Amino acid sequence: MPLYQSQKLRIQNSLSGKKEDFTPLNEGYVGMYVCGPTVYSNVHLGNCRTFMSFDMIFRYLKHLGYKVRYVRNITDAGHLVDDAEDGEDKIAKKARLEKLEPMEVVQRYTVDFHNILSQFNFLPPSIEPTATGHIIEQIEIIKDILDKGLAYEVNGSVYFDVAKFNETHEYGKLSGRKLEDMIANTRELAAQDEKNSPQDFALWKRAEPQHIMRWPSPWGDGFPGWHLECTAMSTKYLGETFDIHGGGMDLKFPHHECEIAQAEASYGQSPVRFWMHANMLTMNGKKMAKSTGNNILPGEIFTGDNDILSKAFSPSVVRFFMMQAHYTSILDLSNDALLASEKGYRKLMESIDVLGTLNTGNTTDFDIASWRQKCYDAMNDDFNTPILIANLFDAVKHINLIKEGKESISEIDKANLMTSMRTFSFEVLGLENESASKNESGKLSGVVELLIQLRKEARENKDFATSDKIRDELSALGIQLKDGKEGTTFSVS
């Protein structure tokens, strides 16, 4: 029996604003779409948080036994810089500035994106489609919406008629906005002469002669509007209605609202059953922005090459830090917060190492089954990773007590605890045990064991100068010795 039959998952649905019981459209299968990055620069750390949240969600759904088709797109065309710059494509602009082919820009930053995500130990999505690879599908949707009278063509561009759509549908239901309010509060914007109304959005934009990224269409050469690619790719691979659509909070309006409008206009039904939105990442209490310098790239955290943090932090530490907050909360990154997470992360990893070495007894002073269910309860409650981690630390405490000989664990419970600790830490949270991999060769541990033996002999001879020298020199190399009841162990940082 798959786990999902006994573990009842509840998910916060942005569309209803409530936590709802999750059951997929087709028993045993989950379709999930997440809006991916626009590959015109290095991946933003906040962007990584969003994708990490959905990586964790993907991992947990799989763990529950669902067969998950996870689609995360690459936006390699279609984003405009802004209206003031005559609607120039973001990628084309970058290409012009860097004197590169647009696809060279796309390739460079796609590689960067995958490289960073791989360091963060992300699972690859099932399908990673590109916008430029789905131009035909996008054109078909535009034709369909035009046929239904919910879009209009002006000078080779096609716009979605929001007012007309709103007569029979509810535009703004996801973001809690009303069309009347939007009309009343519209800012003055340039270059919108073509649109019937400022609320209308582009499905297809005419390409000016100097525009490099262009495709032929029934309306002349041009390129698709940004919102359309997600509608085309999500419905192509997941169907006209699918289970989960995710993305950052900032995409709720207008992007996701427009996706709903496009799909309802074209297919006549709401495309998504559960809308999920991950919250923003701030740094030192302020939003992250290149313009103010309050910004850091993931790679700069890993190498320590930045002016903001006191040292380098590994991808697993950053991952642990992010998992300590709920995905729907604003999370604030700071040097102190990362230092605290680093210690907590090491404590957890060392405890998992220690668990394997514990001596077993006849009884267990620790209810493993109910503890494990608490871990599931946390995850079932809208993927509450901070509560899960609190439960993992509860187990850490017991592991240490058993190590001290103050509690006992049976052989079978030890195996069960080990399985659960590894499952939740590595499989669900996606952490990696870095100290274990550093120590893999066995040569290091042989050398350190020898030094531990020499130090033990020195201590027995009351030669504390020698014993402290061994301890301090190893410490300077990042190898910490720990004296316990059962002898001395060590950890590598």
Place this chain on the structure above:
RNA sequence: GGCAUCGUGGCCGAGUGGCUAGGCAAGGCUCUGCAAAAGCUUGUACAGCGGUUCGAAUCCGCUCGAUGCCUCCA
């Protein structure tokens, strides 16, 4: 200006109408040759001002502040 979300102890963060979150940091104790590690233990919270209630940090109102969105930024 409008809409939305949020404001928890030294720091990061869960949670919630009455019951310990957790991690890090700080103090005390145990252990130790001394430390570290580990265990035990202690303390300052729920932005401010009103209101509802037997009881609110949790519900309502206002104020202040933060973050996001308001035509293409995750």
